[in-house]
Each structure stands twice: as structure tokens, then as C-alpha cells.
Amino acid sequence: MSFFKKYSPFINLLVFFLIVNIILRIVLLFHPITQSTFGVFEIIKIFSFGLFSDLFVFIVASALLWLYLLFLSNSKYEKPWGYIIFGCLLSLLIYVSFFNTILNEYGGSLPEIGISFIALKTFFFGLLLFLPKYRKQIRLVLYSITIFIFVLVIVQNAISEFFFWNEFGVRYNFIAVDYLVYTNTVIGNIMESYPVIPLFIGVGLITALFTYFIVKHTKPFLYNLPSFADKIKGLGVYVVLFIISLFVIPFFANQEKSTNVFTNELQADGLYKFYVAFMNNELEFHKFYKTLPDAEAFALLQKQLPGIGNRTSLRIIKSDSTEIHKNVVLITIESYSAEFMKGYGSEKNITPFLDSLAQQSLQFTNLYAVGNRTVRGLEAVTLCLPPSAAESVVKRKDNKNKFSTGNLFKQRGYNVKYMYGGDAFFDNMGDFFGGNGYDIVDKKTFTPEEITFSNIWGVCDEDMYNKAIKVMNTEAKENKPFFNHIMTVSNHRPFTYPEGKIDISGKAKSRDGGVKYTDYAMKQFFAMASKQSWFKNTVFVILADHCASSSGKTELPMDKYHIPAFIYSPGFIPAKEETVLMSQIDIMPTLFGLLNYNYSSKFYGQDIFAADYKPRAFVATYQDLGLIKDNVLTIISPVKKVKQFQLIPQPNTKLKPGFQLFYDEKPMTTLREDLVNETISFYQTSAYLLKNKKCQK
Incomplete structure (x- = not known):
């Protein structure tokens, strides 16, 4: 069969891939960061197991190559x-x-x-x-370009693995997955850190050279294309090899059991490690972050959360008053920065309704989102935990039966629902909320008549709110309180929404339009809700899931995490501007305090009105985990790095003191070890509790 002869592109690229990976292993083996010695058996294992892993990984990864070759025909x-x-x-x-x-x-x-x-x-x-007369020459050019792309991917991957090892001393992990999310930041870092132009020229020349040899060696395949029968036979063999590879690759990965971590990493295939990291979405805290002895970490946590027991966050929350079982509607607004609102300095007048509603609410003016993705905001208000390293709990396999806000409401006989205008399959929301006792109301539950406008993300906010009103009217008839968590979608690229609602056309696809339509839709919701029988017995909690963007001059720019948040319940909760520093994870425990709930808590979030509350906030990316306290931002990062910044306010004289957004983050040369240890204790203990399933309901 032509596909498996010595002049086959598949065979030539396979050999090239294996040689490149052998060279890469040798380079990594002798890299200064590989601070280990290896016995003869370990060397044999590294290269033999590594060779087989690479072989079967290439078979799976070459699916696109096979697709291209099969469609070559006259x-x-x-x-x-x-x-x-x-x-x-x-x-x-x-x-x-x-x-x-x-x-x-x-x-x-x-x-x-x-x-x-x-x-x-x-x-x-x-x-x-x-142009049939020139078909041979044209096909050769296109074929050469295709081979060049495959060779470039192989070479570029080897270079990337080298630089990743150079920084972290491991093969790809979730940090590499994270790099795909923060592409601009990563590219900027590469541009500043390495001689990019010589590097790119070198990669280009190497790729061109090996492309030339591979094309020259495989011309017989191109000039004598396989027959249809030969293609069927070749495809059959490849499918069998592909299926075998799906079983063999994990087998070799499971042989990475050496007590020498470098042995395990060197024998692994980087591409498969990337796949595993992408699927597992976790970053081992003890391996990549600075740690304390567990006993010391929990002792420090106990000072922050008085009443917790040994290696747990469990404590008793007591109230001197009778519990109040009002309906609760939690609205998390997509990508909504504090700076959009008039109170924080905006002069665009794109949030007129929320500006007005805030004045009638308990407004938290100094609250920070924990992250920069929707799943982080959902995790914060549902589990009330500090953000975990790597991926959110929402997207992990072990995301069910957690101690959650919904669970506390269910214990009190509430109907508990998660409402989302898009498909709750996205970002694993349906699996997470469904697995934690929430009923799901998403786009799939809408009838065609209930949808007036939708885009790639889902129905417009007005349609979602109309659906929510219908659902809550039905719930009110059951003589049970309800807790409904609504997630908006309209303030998201492409920023399209129904025409004629606001003075910015949806065709403009502008952020300002998305913000203003989100505000308009919420105004319509409250206009409808105020006419319902359940309205006066309902508490509305409104806050953003995260800011509109997270990029800034520093790893964790303060203004890119500052979000609006308030609790609206006229006649029950007085309007007030609360300026104490707090985290997104504190909003629901504070609500439970206002409702006089007595409960056993596993939350790290706290009632900010409690006597033992110590102001602090958590901010993070997937790998940089931060704590704001005492005007200091402490950041712990892989690999066991620690930074601190003095937060120097940059006041806007037009704003009230409690609404200031901007800080100059000045690097501290002398670290405050007490804050470093406190930061570690928060994140280390929460990672421990999640890993050991001590955050279950």
C-alpha cells in the first residue's frame, strides 16, 4: 500500500516527528533545570517508552494529514x-x-x-x-505548502516544549492550556523575553530545509497517487492503528510511576500531556506553589475563620433573630465592570437604570471579582470559595454535591433554579448546577414564541427575563419560597440585541451598546416584577460575574477586578453605601446574615457585617492567585513564586472615597511574610479540602 511505503508522506513525517522528539528528550535530559541523575534502566525507560508514546500519539495526531492525502486525486x-x-x-x-x-x-x-x-x-x-497542463506543477506547490505546515507544527512544538521546560521544568500542563486563553499576554511575554526575530528565522530555515528533503523524497507518492482501492485499504489499516492508539497511549502514560519526577516527565509525550491537562483542568497546588505545613496553613486559616475545626472549613453560623425565608433572585451580569456605572466615574450614561437602582440598594462599593471568566463568578457566588489553581470547579469532573448556596436554600424548602439564556452545556454550567441540586432553565426550555431575538450565545436578556417572570409566577403558586439564579448573556461579543430598544443600534456591535441594552433589559424586568404578587417578598442580589477585560500593566490590575454589586429589597434592607473591602465570595454569606440564617458553613466567604470579619479580597487568573489586604496585593504563582505590591490609591477627586477604582501597584522589595503566609493558607487549604472531598454538602 502506497501509504506505508518509504516514499509515503505519512511515513516520512512520522520518522521526522520521532527524530525531533528523541533530540528534544536528549536536550531536556541535559538541561540545567533537570537537576537529577538517571540510572541506565531509567535512561532506557525514558527513551523506549517515550518512543512508543510518540509513535502512537503521531498516529492519532495525523488524522488531518490522512484526510488531506485521501482527497488527493485526478x-x-x-x-x-x-x-x-x-x-x-x-x-x-x-x-x-x-x-x-x-x-x-x-x-x-x-x-x-x-x-x-x-x-x-x-x-x-x-x-x-x-489549467490541466499545469496541474502537476500547481499540485506540487500546494503539496509543498502542506508539508511545510506539518513540519512547522512539529518543529514549533519542540521549540515550545523546550521553552516551557526551561521555565517550569515539566512537560505541558494546564499552564500551557492557560497560554491559549491569554494569547496576547503570552505573545507579549515572548516578544520581551526572547530574541524573536532570530528565533523565527531559525525555525523558518529549519522547517524549509526539512520540507525540501521530505517533498523530494515523497514525490513518487505525489506523481503516482493511490487508486481508490488502495485508499480504502490504507484507510482501513489507519483506522485500526488509530483505535489501537487510543488504548495504548493511556497505557504508556500510566507507566509514569517513577519516584523521580523528571523520569516521568521525560518519558511522556508533550502533546498527550497537553491533552490530559486540557481535559483535567487542574494544577497541583503542592507541586507548583509555595506551601506551608498543612497544620500551619489550617492554623492560619482558623484565625481568619474563627470556629473551624481541624483541617476543615466547617463552622457554625448563628443568628440571634428568627430566620427570614424571603424569595431570592440572584442576577449575575455578564462582563460588567464597575467603571461602566456613573458612580464610578463613567460619563457615558449607559447604565441609567442600574445607577438609579444602586441608590435604592445596599451597595457594596469595594467588592472584587475573584477572576476573569464567567465560570469563576458562578463558582464564587455558588461555592463561596477562593478561586482554585487552573480551572474552575465548575468545569472539573468532581464538581457535584458540593456545599453550595443552593443547598442552603433547598434545606429550607426553597425551589432552586439556574436560569441561562444560552445552552447550559456551555462551560459545563448545566452539569455543575444540575449536579448541585439546581433545576435548569436554559434556551432548550424556550418555546419558539418565547424567543424574539437570539445570537450565538443565546436569547436576548429581555426574553430571558420574560421567561423568568413566567417561571416565578408558577413557583409563587406553590406556596414555597424560591431561589433563582439568573445569568445574563447580552453584554457579550458580538453585542447584538433587538433593534429599537436603545439609542445604540445592535448592528454597531459595540460594548457600550451591549452594556446599555443589558441595563435596559433589567429595567424592563423590574418593571414587570414589581407588578407581581411575590415582588414585595423578594430580595434581589445583583452583581457582575467579572469585568469586561482583565489586561493591564500588572498580573492582577485592581481596576480590572472591581465590579458593581448590590442587594435591593425596599422596605426590608435599607439603602446604604458599604465601602468595606470584600470579595465576590462574601456576597451570599452576607445575604444569609441579613436573612438571619442559622447554618453549618463550609464557605470561605463571610458575612461582612459579622463582628469577626477581617476585610480582604481574592483576585486571580488561572495561575496567579492573589490576596488583597492592608493595601497590599500578594500574588503566589508557579513555580513557587511570590510577589507583593503596595497599593497606592490614584484618587479621582470627582468621586466619593468609597468609589475609587485605580491603584498604582508598586513592587515591594521587602515582603510582608505574614500576608504571604496568609495568602498561601487560604489557597492551600481550599485546594486541600477540594482534593480530599471535604467541600461536599
């Missing part, structure tokens, strides 16, 4: 098939270029990428179809 250009295929490609190009497609709904650069790809495919197919 018969598809014969009449009439060539003209039919070209006509279909041309029609598709016209459609995506001049009509509204799902690519346009998503926005960004995706439409341009899609159009460019289809245009190139159409153009080159046309050349091969209408």
Missing part, C-alpha cells in the same frame, strides 16, 4: 464532477461573503478567516480544474 477534476464541485465551492464562497452566517453572528475575525479559507480553496481548485 478523477475529481473530470467532467462533470470537477465543474459540480467548483460550482458548489463558488456558491459557498458567495454565501459566506454576502449573507449573514453563523460566522458573522460570532463576530471578531472568524468571518474573515472563514471567507479567506473558502476563497483560497475555490481559487486553487479552479486552477487545477481549468
Whole structure:
């Protein structure tokens, strides 16, 4: 079979991939960061197990290569098939270029990428179809480009693994996955840290050189394309190898059991480690962060959470008054920075309703989101825990039956629901909330008549609020209190919404428009809610899930985590501006305090009105974990790095003292060890409790 002969592109790229990985292992073995010695058996294991791992990983990773090779043929250009295929490609190009497609709904650069790809495919197919005399030369050029791309990926991956090892001393882990999320930051870091131009030139020259040799060696395959029967046989063999690889790859990964961590890392295949990290979404705290003895960490935690027991966050919350079982509606607003609102200095007048509502509410003016993703905000108000290293608990496998806010309401006979205008499958929300006792109301539960407008993210906020009113009216008839958590979607790229609602067209796809429509929709919701029988017996908690962006001059810029938050319940909770420093994880425990709840708590979040509350806030990315306290920002990061910044207010004289947003983060040369240890204790103990399943309900 042509696909497995010495001139096959598959075989040549496989050999190249294996050689590159052998060289990479040798380089990493002798790298200064590899501070270990290896016996003969360990060396044999590293290279033999590593070779087999690489072999089977390449088989799986070469699926796209096989797809390309299978579609190389001359018969598809014969009449009439060539003209039919070209006509279909041309029609598709016209459609995506001049009509509204799902690519346009998503926005960004995706439409341009899609159009460019289809245009190139159409153009080159046309050349091969209408210029049969030059088909051989044209195909050789396109084939060379394809081989160049595959070689470039292999070379670039090896270079990336080297630099990753150079920084962390391990193969790919979730930090590498994180780098895909923070692409701009990573590229900026690379530009500043390495001689990029010489590096890129070197990679380009190496790739071009090996592309030349591989193309030259595989020309017999290109000039004598396999027959249809040969393709079927080759595909059959490949499918069998692919299936075998799916079982063999995890087997070799499970052999990484040496007590020498470097042995395990060196014998592993980097691509498979990346896949595992992506699927597991966890970063081992004790391996990558500075730690304390567990006993010391929990002793420090006990000073912050008085009443907890040994290696637990469990404590008793008592009230001197009778519990109040009012309905509770929690609204988390998508991507809503404090700076959008008038009280924090905005002069755009894009939040007129929320500006007004805040004046009638218990407003928390100094509250910080824990992260910069929706799942982080959902985790914060549901589990009331500090943000975990790597991925949110929401997206982990072990995300069910946790001690949650919903659980406390259920214990008191509440109906508990999570409402989302999109598909709750996204970001694992449905699995998380469903696994923690919430009923799910998402786009799938809407009838066609209930949807007036939708985009890629889901129905517009007005439609979600209309649905919520219907659901709550039904719940009110059951003579049971309800707790409904509503997540908005309209303030999200592509920022499209129904026309004629506000003075900014949805066609503009602007952030200001998304913010203003979100405000408008909420105004309509409260107008409807105020007419319902349950309204006067309901407490509304409103806050953002995270800010609109997280980039800044420092790892954790304070203003990019400052979010608006308030509790609205006229006649029950007096309007007030509360300026104490607090975290997103404190909002629900504070509400429980206002409702006089008596309960056993596993929350790290606290009632800020309690006598033993010590002001602090948590802010984090996937890897940088921060604590704000005493005007100091302490950040712990992989690999066991610690930084501290003195927070120097940059006051805006037009604003009240409690509404200031901006701080100069000045690096501290002398660390405050008490705050360093306190930061470690918070994050280390919460990681311990999650890992040992001590955060269950």
C-alpha cells in the first residue's frame, strides 16, 4: 500500500516527528533545570517508552494529514464532477461573503478567516480544474505548502516544549492550556523575553530545509497517487492503528510511576500531556506553589475563620433573630465592570437604570471579582470559595454535591433554579448546577414564541427575563419560597440585541451598546416584577460575574477586578453605601446574615457585617492567585513564586472615597511574610479540602 511505503508522506513525517522528539528528550535530559541523575534502566525507560508514546500519539495526531492525502486525486477534476464541485465551492464562497452566517453572528475575525479559507480553496481548485497542463506543477506547490505546515507544527512544538521546560521544568500542563486563553499576554511575554526575530528565522530555515528533503523524497507518492482501492485499504489499516492508539497511549502514560519526577516527565509525550491537562483542568497546588505545613496553613486559616475545626472549613453560623425565608433572585451580569456605572466615574450614561437602582440598594462599593471568566463568578457566588489553581470547579469532573448556596436554600424548602439564556452545556454550567441540586432553565426550555431575538450565545436578556417572570409566577403558586439564579448573556461579543430598544443600534456591535441594552433589559424586568404578587417578598442580589477585560500593566490590575454589586429589597434592607473591602465570595454569606440564617458553613466567604470579619479580597487568573489586604496585593504563582505590591490609591477627586477604582501597584522589595503566609493558607487549604472531598454538602 502506497501509504506505508518509504516514499509515503505519512511515513516520512512520522520518522521526522520521532527524530525531533528523541533530540528534544536528549536536550531536556541535559538541561540545567533537570537537576537529577538517571540510572541506565531509567535512561532506557525514558527513551523506549517515550518512543512508543510518540509513535502512537503521531498516529492519532495525523488524522488531518490522512484526510488531506485521501482527497488527493485526478478523477475529481473530470467532467462533470470537477465543474459540480467548483460550482458548489463558488456558491459557498458567495454565501459566506454576502449573507449573514453563523460566522458573522460570532463576530471578531472568524468571518474573515472563514471567507479567506473558502476563497483560497475555490481559487486553487479552479486552477487545477481549468489549467490541466499545469496541474502537476500547481499540485506540487500546494503539496509543498502542506508539508511545510506539518513540519512547522512539529518543529514549533519542540521549540515550545523546550521553552516551557526551561521555565517550569515539566512537560505541558494546564499552564500551557492557560497560554491559549491569554494569547496576547503570552505573545507579549515572548516578544520581551526572547530574541524573536532570530528565533523565527531559525525555525523558518529549519522547517524549509526539512520540507525540501521530505517533498523530494515523497514525490513518487505525489506523481503516482493511490487508486481508490488502495485508499480504502490504507484507510482501513489507519483506522485500526488509530483505535489501537487510543488504548495504548493511556497505557504508556500510566507507566509514569517513577519516584523521580523528571523520569516521568521525560518519558511522556508533550502533546498527550497537553491533552490530559486540557481535559483535567487542574494544577497541583503542592507541586507548583509555595506551601506551608498543612497544620500551619489550617492554623492560619482558623484565625481568619474563627470556629473551624481541624483541617476543615466547617463552622457554625448563628443568628440571634428568627430566620427570614424571603424569595431570592440572584442576577449575575455578564462582563460588567464597575467603571461602566456613573458612580464610578463613567460619563457615558449607559447604565441609567442600574445607577438609579444602586441608590435604592445596599451597595457594596469595594467588592472584587475573584477572576476573569464567567465560570469563576458562578463558582464564587455558588461555592463561596477562593478561586482554585487552573480551572474552575465548575468545569472539573468532581464538581457535584458540593456545599453550595443552593443547598442552603433547598434545606429550607426553597425551589432552586439556574436560569441561562444560552445552552447550559456551555462551560459545563448545566452539569455543575444540575449536579448541585439546581433545576435548569436554559434556551432548550424556550418555546419558539418565547424567543424574539437570539445570537450565538443565546436569547436576548429581555426574553430571558420574560421567561423568568413566567417561571416565578408558577413557583409563587406553590406556596414555597424560591431561589433563582439568573445569568445574563447580552453584554457579550458580538453585542447584538433587538433593534429599537436603545439609542445604540445592535448592528454597531459595540460594548457600550451591549452594556446599555443589558441595563435596559433589567429595567424592563423590574418593571414587570414589581407588578407581581411575590415582588414585595423578594430580595434581589445583583452583581457582575467579572469585568469586561482583565489586561493591564500588572498580573492582577485592581481596576480590572472591581465590579458593581448590590442587594435591593425596599422596605426590608435599607439603602446604604458599604465601602468595606470584600470579595465576590462574601456576597451570599452576607445575604444569609441579613436573612438571619442559622447554618453549618463550609464557605470561605463571610458575612461582612459579622463582628469577626477581617476585610480582604481574592483576585486571580488561572495561575496567579492573589490576596488583597492592608493595601497590599500578594500574588503566589508557579513555580513557587511570590510577589507583593503596595497599593497606592490614584484618587479621582470627582468621586466619593468609597468609589475609587485605580491603584498604582508598586513592587515591594521587602515582603510582608505574614500576608504571604496568609495568602498561601487560604489557597492551600481550599485546594486541600477540594482534593480530599471535604467541600461536599
